[in-house]
Amino acid sequence: MKPQVSSYTVEVGGKPVTFETGKLAAQAGGAVTVQLGESQIFGVATMSSTPREGIDFFPLSVDYEERMYAGGRIPGSFFRREGRPTEEAILTARLTDRPLRPLFPKDMRNDVQVILYAWSADGENPLDILAVNAASAALAISDIPWDGPVGAVRIGRVAGEFVVNPTFAQLEESDLDLRLAGTSEAVLMVEAGANEVSEEVMVAALEFGHASIQPIIATINQMAAEIGKPKRDYPSFGVIESIKDDVYAKVAPRLNEILSQPYVKAEFYGALDQIKAELIAEILEATVILFKFHIAAIYNCSKFDFKKYKKNKGTLIKQYNLFRPAYFRN
Incomplete structure (x- = not known):
């Protein structure tokens, strides 16, 4: 049976971002590829069928896995195998985890795993923001209980003007590197570096960033409404x-x-x-x-x-x- 492929494209900061699902990982809870330029991330989300016993926390793991072939390279080790996660990969996984985690039910004890694969890196568009959006879309269309979606953007400032999802070349000229993720109503995660910009500029960047994620959230909501699975029931482990x-x-x-x-x-x-x-x-x-x-x-x-x-x-x-x-x- 030929898989049913669904594709959605949204313009973010004047650039098309494409979400595609249905071609791969059909047995997973949700699986989505996100592409900007020639950079592409594959995100997949799954949940265990039974809760984990003997714990008093929600067991979520988020992994970001880089692949040398994403940049057109072959690993240089003797066995030609991928190495351990780089510092950038670990930080990207944490960046993705932070906006996702607060939106899961606090009384759920089923294991949830989100894995993000860097499939293509064009050397122009960073992958970390795509990873957050891929994870959000995969969870939104999955059967995993989750109060999302979230959207994510990077905001730069070049020649006094804000730029959404700047390229690596633009980041070299930018005096601001702000990564923001949130829901349609609130900001959930901010990570930033700046060259002594004023508080007014930072506040304006936050507002601009939150406005910029709205088209992404609307697109993911559309995906969930049209092709999303019904959310699964789970045994509650909340306080009686x-x-x-x-x-x-x-x-x-x-x-x-x-x-x-x-x-x-x-x-x-x-x-x-x-x-x-x-x-x-x-x-x-x-x-x-x-x-x-x-x-x-x-x-x-x-x-x-x-x-x-x-x-x-x-x-x-x-x-x-x-x-x-x-x-x-x-």
Whole structure:
């Protein structure tokens, strides 16, 4: 049976960016190639059928794999094999992970793996931004529960004008290198380097970048609506509400007490650890069933109370003169 290939092209900063799916990795949750110029990234996303036991975090891994053939080269080692990931590959994987991770359900424990392959590097268009968009599109059309999509762009500034997804040559002349990813409503990730640009320029670049990702997000949403798979159900491993209420009733007075004191980091976390230890001892005397849910509830309550206290009573009390004077010598 011939695969059903779907292709979508969107103009970003005056350049066509093409998303294509259906030709490869049909058994994966979602698989998409993204191309800008002659640079091309292949992104694939999969999720395990069952949750991983014995963990209290969401197991997501993002890998970015460079290939020498992307630049028309053959590895120079004796065995002609690819080497370990370069520093750039590791940083690109982290760059991709940061905007994706917050949009997954926090109570999911199924393993999710996103793999990005550099298939073609034209030496003109950087691949890192394409990797983020490929991962976003693969997740959006997959059966993996995810509250995306996200879009990503790089913003440069050449001769005082912002440039979307500048080439390597333009980056040499740019006094700003800002990578931004986010949803249609908010910015989720910013990484930037600049040659002492003003705050006004940086704020304008952020606004310009967020506006520039909107066509990408619209295109990925269109892909998800037309060819996306139904999202899979998953077993929830969130904090049980009855346990959370019980824990909060026990710790709320103590939390309010320590939050009302002048904030000294060591004392604050020391008091918090003491509350946890006392509550854990009390729980262990009563039951060891659902123990991990009690621990998660303690953590959630401390975060919730901190935010609520700050919202209701304003800025927390903070001691001044906590830092030693800095000394310099020529």
